Amino acid sequence: MGFSMANCYICYEKMRKPITWTSLFLRQPKSRICSNCEAKFAWISGETCAICSRELDESFRREQLCLDCLRWENNPEWAGYLTKNVSLFHYNDFLKELIAKYKYRGDYALAEVLAPFMKECLQQLEYDLITVIPLSKDRLQERGFNQAQALLDILQINSTELLTRIHTEKQSKKSRQERINLPQIFRVTSRTAIQGKSVVIVDDIYTTGSTVRHAAKALKLAGAEKIETMTIAR
Amino acid sequence: MNPISHSPLSIPQQAYSTELQHHLFGRQLLAAEIPFSLDVLETHIEQGYVAKTFGIELDHCIRCGNQDKQLFYTFPCAICRQLCTYCRSCIMMGRVSECTPLYTWTGPAYDFHVPKSVMNWSGTLSEGQQTASDRVKQVILHQEELLVWAVCGAGKTEVLFAGIEAGLLAGKRICIATPRTDVVLELAPRLKKAFPFIEVAALYGGSDDRHKLAPLTVATIHQLFRFKEAFDAMIIDEVDAFPYSMDPSLHYAVQKAKKQTAATIYLTATPSRQMKKQYRSGKLQAVTIPARYHRQPIPVPEMKWCGNWAKQFQQKKIPRPVQAWVNERLQSKTPILLFFPSIAVMETARPLFQNLPAVYAEHPSRKERVQALRDGELQGLLTTTILERGVTIERLEVAVIGAEHEVFTESALVQIAGRVGRSFAYPTGSITFFHYGKSKAMVEAIRHITSMNEEARKRGLLDG
Ligand SMILES: [Zn+2]
Ligand SMILES: [Zn+2]
Ligand SMILES: [Zn+2]
Ligand SMILES: [Zn+2]
Numbered sequence: 001m002g003f004s005m006a007n008c009y010i011c012y013e014k015m016r017k018p019i020t021w022t023s024l025f026l027r028q029p030k031s032r033i034c035s036n037c038e039a040k041f042a043w044i045s046g047e048t049c050a051i052c053s054r055e056l057d058e059s060f061r062r063e064q065l066c067l068d069c070l071r072w073e074n075n076p077e078w079a080g081y082l083t084k085n086v087s088l089f090h091y092n093d094f095l096k097e098l099i100a101k102y103k104y105r106g107d108y109a110l111a112e113v114l115a116p117f118m119k120e121c122l123q124q125l126e127y128d129l130i131t132v133i134p135l136s137k138d139r140l141q142e143r144g145f146n147q148a149q150a151l152l153d154i155l156q157i158n159s160t161e162l163l164t165r166i167h168t169e170k171q172s173k174k175s176r177q178e179r180i181n182l183p184q185i186f187r188v189t190s191r192t193a194i195q196g197k198s199v200v201i202v203d204d205i206y207t208t209g210s211t212v213r214h215a216a217k218a219l220k221l222a223g224a225e226k227i228e229t230m231t232i233a234r
Numbered sequence: 235m236n237p238i239s240h241s242p243l244s245i246p247q248q249a250y251s252t253e254l255q256h257h258l259f260g261r262q263l264l265a266a267e268i269p270f271s272l273d274v275l276e277t278h279i280e281q282g283y284v285a286k287t288f289g290i291e292l293d294h295c296i297r298c299g300n301q302d303k304q305l306f307y308t309f310p311c312a313i314c315r316q317l318c319t320y321c322r323s324c325i326m327m328g329r330v331s332e333c334t335p336l337y338t339w340t341g342p343a344y345d346f347h348v349p350k351s352v353m354n355w356s357g358t359l360s361e362g363q364q365t366a367s368d369r370v371k372q373v374i375l376h377q378e379e380l381l382v383w384a385v386c387g388a389g390k391t392e393v394l395f396a397g398i399e400a401g402l403l404a405g406k407r408i409c410i411a412t413p414r415t416d417v418v419l420e421l422a423p424r425l426k427k428a429f430p431f432i433e434v435a436a437l438y439g440g441s442d443d444r445h446k447l448a449p450l451t452v453a454t455i456h457q458l459f460r461f462k463e464a465f466d467a468m469i470i471d472e473v474d475a476f477p478y479s480m481d482p483s484l485h486y487a488v489q490k491a492k493k494q495t496a497a498t499i500y501l502t503a504t505p506s507r508q509m510k511k512q513y514r515s516g517k518l519q520a521v522t523i524p525a526r527y528h529r530q531p532i533p534v535p536e537m538k539w540c541g542n543w544a545k546q547f548q549q550k551k552i553p554r555p556v557q558a559w560v561n562e563r564l565q566s567k568t569p570i571l572l573f574f575p576s577i578a579v580m581e582t583a584r585p586l587f588q589n590l591p592a593v594y595a596e597h598p599s600r601k602e603r604v605q606a607l608r609d610g611e612l613q614g615l616l617t618t619t620i621l622e623r624g625v626t627i628e629r630l631e632v633a634v635i636g637a638e639h640e641v642f643t644e645s646a647l648v649q650i651a652g653r654v655g656r657s658f659a660y661p662t663g664s665i666t667f668f669h670y671g672k673s674k675a676m677v678e679a680i681r682h683i684t685s686m687n688e689e690a691r692k693r694g695l696l697d698g
Contacts, residue, residue, distance in 0.1 A: 007304050106329035108309035109322060144313045144329070153310070 008034035009113050010098065032113050041117070042090040044234070052085045052209055053234065072213065081216040083226050086125070087206050087234035088117055095233050099204055103147045111147075114232050115154035118202075122157065125228060128197040131162040133215055134186070148202045151232075162189055162199065163215055185214050188222040195223040206234035250283040250341050256447055258284065258339040260407070260464030262297065262490070264328050267460070268337060275337060283341030289330035295321035297330050297459050299486030323483060324459060338462050346407070346449040348432060353399040355392075355428040362523040362695045363393050369521045370397035370499060374467045375404060377497045381513055384523035385532055385686050386503045386652025391421065393523070394469060394501075395428055401497075402432065402449055406466035410452045411488060415439065416624055417471055421452050455484045461491035468492040472623065473500040473509075474645055503652060504645035504682075525690035529697040530661035532683050535634075535651050537676060540668040543636050547582045556668050559633055560587070563614070569607050570614035571621060571632045573650055575639035580616050583635075592616040622649040629660045637667035637676050647679035 008015050009032040031038070047056045049066040051073070060067050072078045089095055102110040122130075132148035140146060152159045163186045188194065201215050206229070216227035254270055257263075265272060278284035287296055294301045300323035311318030313333055320331030330336070359367055366382055373380040374397040384390040394410070401408050410425075412418060415438045422436035433448035437457040451465075468488060492498065500509065512518035526532065540553035552560075563570045572587070574580035577594070584592055593600045593615055600620075606612040608627045615621075619641055632654055634642060642650075647667070654663040667676050690696050 012305075101325065105325050106320070107307075107322060107325045108320070109307035140312050144311045144318070144331070145309060146312075150309070 008037055009109055010037040040094040042092050044087055044090060051082060052206065053087050068209065072209065078213060078217065081220045081227060082213050083228050085206055085209065085212060085229040085231065086121060087231045088121065089233050091205060091233040099233065103204060106143055108145055108150060111150040111154045115151045118151060118230065118232065119155055121230060125200055126198065127200040127228065129162065129194065130157060130159045130200045130202065132159060133201060133203040133211055134163050134165050136165045147204050152202060160193065162194060162219065163187065164189055184218055186218040188218055191222050194219060196225045198226040199224050201227065201229045203229065203231045204233065206231040249281060250278060254278060255339060255341060255344055257445060258337060259344040259447060260461055262336050262338050262462035263460060264334065264336060266328055285338050285340045286335045288332060289334040289336055290319055290321060290332045295324060295330055296336055298324035298483045300324065300483055327459060344447065348402050348405065348449055352402045352429055352431050353395065354430050355395055357392060359392060360527050360529065362525050363389055366393045366521045366523050367396045370394055371400050373499060374401040374406065374497045377495050379498045379518060381500045381505060381509060381518050381520035383505055383520055384503060385526060386649065387526040387656040388523040389527040390501055391424060398450065401467050407464060408450050408467045409465040409491065410469045410471055411455045411458055412471040413455050413484065414472060415454055418452050418454055425450060425452060455487055458487040458491035463493050465492045465496055467497040469499040469501060471501045473502045474504050474506050504648045522689065524686040524693065525695035528658045528661050529695065530655065531687040531690065531696055533655045533663050533665055534683050535665040535667050535680055537667045537669060537672060540670065542670050543668065544579065547579065550586060552586050553668065556633065556635060559666055563631055569627055569630050571630060571653065572614065572616050573632065573634045574616060574618055575636045575641050577618055579636065580618060584616060587616060590614045590616055593621060595620045619646055622646050625653055626656050628657050629663065630654055631663045632665045633668060635668045638669045638671055638673035642675060644675045644678040644682060647675060648682050651679065651683060
């Protein structure tokens with residue numbers, strides 16, 4: 001059998017992968033990355049927070065929740081909106097660099113690297129509608145694509161635009177307290193569409209959880225039944 | 235932008251923004267790299283002061299010259315609302331796609347106002363340097379092409395000064411480009427000192443001079459992607475150094491950044507085979523500096539058979555001749571560098587060499603370890619070819635282990651040998667190629683060094 005020659009989408013090195021009968025017949029999706037690069041992804045594993053899927057360590061948990069989630073859930077403003085977040089990988093230096101290149105440099109091709117990792121996980125979630133965290137118009141015009149939407153598009157998953165941004169100010173400049181108290185930053189595009197529905201929201205990273213919780217709250221207050229989120233990294 | 239005056243009484247003002255000219259002259263930039271609004275850019279385009287090109291044309295990237303199909307990608311673009319192709323080769327400088335405009339200045343040339351005196355340098359040149367310096371000056375003034383083939387330690391930077399001075403005074407814009415950031419960092423202060431009356435811009439990834447417009451620029455070749463037809467003289471230092479020798483897009487960068495009529499000077503101790511061929515066939519003019527500044531011959535490497543080194547390292551043994559070489563130098567407190575063909579071999583061997591740490595390309599402690607060796611705090615270091623250039627340590631002696639390995643090309647071996655005997659006080663020292671069967675590159679490296687020494691002797695450039 002021969003070899004297929006392609007360059008790794010991450011390190012650009014030539015990959016030599018044997019073409020076997022099974023890979024020909026099963027039409028497995030071609031991996032875009034070499035085994036060296038694949039090994040740098042750090043899967044989240046072990047015991048994780050029941051809400052946000054953070055790996056639990058003794059100093060930062062109460063029972064099945066991490067202290068961050070506990071704080072959100074103890075706040076009547078925020079309790080109960082986000083049912084669960086699933087994240088795949090630790091946001092290590094490698095992934096930080098990769099996502100920055102994808103999102104800020106605008107290297108859309110990396111969606112083909114990231115999306116396949118999400119496939120299985122998305123298949124396990126039950127939902128009526130799937131959507132992404134939107135970008136502001138200006139941001140979208142500047143970057144040329146929405147990084148979360150591109151992941152779903154690569155997987156050919158039909159998504160619905162359920163949210164738009166009202167507020168475009170930079171999140172990162174605000175303290176946690178300010179973010180928690182921030183007025184709504186998302187508007188629901190169609191109340192009718194979401195009544196009683198289970199919705200999955202996809203984003204690239206879960207850092208403080210503030211973005212996805214804002215989105216979850218908006219959808220839930222507008223009539224959605226259950227909100228789960230999924231991100232590549234956290 | 236300066237407003238166009240409508241009053242018939244006032245003197246007509248410039249119809250273009252001098253700030254924009256300052257920012258864009260000789261450049262080719264993305265809108266995101268220009269601190270002016272699109273409106274300002276469009277007005278200047280209408281009036282012919284600025285030109286706009288789209289980033290991808292005929293399957294190649296206008297900014298970096300990439301033509302490799304694998305390094306393009308097509309995506310549904312929200313900017314042009316079409317399937318849009320972009321270049322992955324230069325993506326780290328911001329995406330260039332089919333709908334991305336690149337802007338260049340097409341208005342009046344910028345006047346650098348170079349003073350009547352530009353240089354403040356009073357060093358003396360060796361005989362070999364002087365010959366080369368005269369040629370460099372002629373080539374810069376007459377916009378020709380020249381290879382300066384100078385042995386390691388010849389003092390090639392000083393050879394440029396007279397030519398740079400003459401060029402600046404003749405109103406030429408000059409660039410010294412190199413593949414390596416280290417070299418930019420080392421050259422910039424020396425140039426600033428030698429040319430204190432003009433601006434010198436030092437450009438590398440993350441440098442503060444990013445927007446500086448100067449008559450003399452020292453830059454990594456990567457930074458040249460942001461220039462277009464800017465320079466009247468392009469001097470390429472260490473022209474053979476990785477990654478310039480490997481990456482065709484860096485050739486494109488050089489071609490794009492200089493004017494078509496520009497003088498081009500290649501500076502190296504180890505010209506590529508192709509360059510040597512062009513020189514021998516008369517297509518490329520060259521000047522050699524076969525002797526070091528201190529007028530002593532370059533130490534000639536010695537070859538020593540050491541058996542199957544790979545196997546011995548695997549069995550946790552140091553090949554006996556290597557062990558003897560190292561011991562002798564540890565006893566005499568001579569600083570040493572041991573070159574290994576790969577990180578893998580170096581890692582297998584490392585536990586066997588106690589008290590000799592290793593240096594790695596990306597490792598933060600690389601600089602400190604080299605400094606510790608220089609200061610005598612360390613006896614020696616293990617390294618791969620990353621230290622083949624730029625390291626100068628007094629009394630240093632060098633061993634190449636597995637010298638027949640393919641990473642040790644003729645030029646790598648010549649560069650490695652060039653680390654030894656560089657100072658006036660200690661112009662000699664030993665270089666040993668430990669091998670398990672000689673390679674052609676080893677033989678050629680030794681021939682290279684001996685022939686340079688012979689030429690130096692013939693030209694009377696050596697003492698004794
Ligand atoms: Zn790779
Ligand atoms: Zn949690
Ligand atoms: Zn490019
Ligand atoms: Zn486009």
